[in-house]
Amino acid sequence: MQKGSLYSHIESKADLLWEVAREGAEAFHAGLDGVADDGPVVERIRAALRAHLRVVGEQLDVATVFIREWRYLEGERRELFLAERRRYEERFRSLFREGRERGELRTDLDDGAAALVALSSVNWAYTWLRPGAETDNLADRFTDLLLDGMRGYASR
Amino acid sequence: MQKGSLYSHIESKADLLWEVAREGAEAFHAGLDGVADDGPVVERIRAALRAHLRVVGEQLDVATVFIREWRYLEGERRELFLAERRRYEERFRSLFREGRERGELRTDLDDGAAALVALSSVNWAYTWLRPGAETDNLADRFTDLLLDGMRGYASR
DNA sequence: TCCTGGACCGAACGATCGTTAGGGTGATGG
DNA sequence: CCATCACCCTAACGATCGTTCGGTCCAGGA
Numbered sequence: 001m002q003k004g005s006l007y008s009h010i011e012s013k014a015d016l017l018w019e020v021a022r023e024g025a026e027a028f029h030a031g032l033d034g035v036a037d038d039g040p041v042v043e044r045i046r047a048a049l050r051a052h053l054r055v056v057g058e059q060l061d062v063a064t065v066f067i068r069e070w071r072y073l074e075g076e077r078r079e080l081f082l083a084e085r086r087r088y089e090e091r092f093r094s095l096f097r098e099g100r101e102r103g104e105l106r107t108d109l110d111d112g113a114a115a116l117v118a119l120s121s122v123n124w125a126y127t128w129l130r131p132g133a134e135t136d137n138l139a140d141r142f143t144d145l146l147l148d149g150m151r152g153y154a155s156r
Numbered sequence: 157m158q159k160g161s162l163y164s165h166i167e168s169k170a171d172l173l174w175e176v177a178r179e180g181a182e183a184f185h186a187g188l189d190g191v192a193d194d195g196p197v198v199e200r201i202r203a204a205l206r207a208h209l210r211v212v213g214e215q216l217d218v219a220t221v222f223i224r225e226w227r228y229l230e231g232e233r234r235e236l237f238l239a240e241r242r243r244y245e246e247r248f249r250s251l252f253r254e255g256r257e258r259g260e261l262r263t264d265l266d267d268g269a270a271a272l273v274a275l276s277s278v279n280w281a282y283t284w285l286r287p288g289a290e291t292d293n294l295a296d297r298f299t300d301l302l303l304d305g306m307r308g309y310a311s312r
Numbered sequence: 313t314c315c316t317g318g319a320c321c322g323a324a325c326g327a328t329c330g331t332t333a334g335g336g337t338g339a340t341g342g
Numbered sequence: 343c344c345a346t347c348a349c350c351c352t353a354a355c356g357a358t359c360g361t362t363c364g365g366t367c368c369a370g371g372a
Contacts, residue, residue: 001319001320002321002322003359003360003361004320004321004323004362005319005320005321006320007360007362008318008319008320013361068283099306104307105306106305106306106307106308110301113297113298114301114306117277117302120276120277120279120280121272121277124275124276124280141266141269142269142273145266145270145305146273146302146306147305148305148307149262149301149303149305149306150252150255150261150270150302150303150305151255151303151304152262152304157349157350157351158350158351158352159330159331160330160331160332160333160350160351160352160353161349161350161351162331163330163332164348164349164350165349168330169329169330169331
């Protein structure tokens, strides 16, 4: 397709970015929607990381916009997107908070830092993950590392 | 400064990118050079994460090139840079490997995954860290989370 | 069958980008 | 005091980018 032909599908480049950004928000939130809202928090965290990495692996371009390229949004759209993004991060964080409150995670857990480290790990994957690669195993390795840590042995 | 004036300092935009990329490699490797090569591995990991985050906080633009923008390098420079970057990651990984071999970290540790998660966490900071912000505390929070994990209590 | 509409092409537009050239300014040192 | 040099400016160039427009092609419906 020639560059000009694109404009029978979109209104402007900014519009296209906005559409892809919304598609990304939808995909990532839909991933979290598939995570049970009860049961062991540890398994819900695993499911959330799997869902996130799955979107990155299966919709790499959309994920790239949601993760990084959204910052070229302008005006009100930027604010609307940021609200969705903060909501996504908050949904993650509340997983860790709930785990701490229920005693399934350390009672001294800094859930903000925990969500940040977990999301950093899976976000960064958009820079190196091959499109279409298998991601569930990777997500599980991340989950085990984050939950059990690197030293000593954990309770599992 | 007007854009044209820049060219009394550089040869081309590509040259500038190359210079900043090398400056980044130097800064990050210098950070690791400041980490002791003996003593408790756990403290060396802490020092390495501190050093990395310090570069991100103090030289955000240089760090951004080292972490992400290097991919616009072309030809041989790209290969040279990638070798330096791989070496940096390998230096990190060898920390975790040594920790495992010495029994200071889990004997079943996947040191590749460990280095990936640790570096992802600190790399991602270039997207949100405020330039000049204090980073040592943050690095310590990351270190504790990664080493001790999120569930149960660890040996410290 | 013809007509319509959607998808794409090809060429062009103005704006921006990377770069060059020529010139001005101000500090430094012989 | 003048020459020099580093540093920056302005103006312009060609290339690329985002966008528009007229036209072609083709599938589906009347």
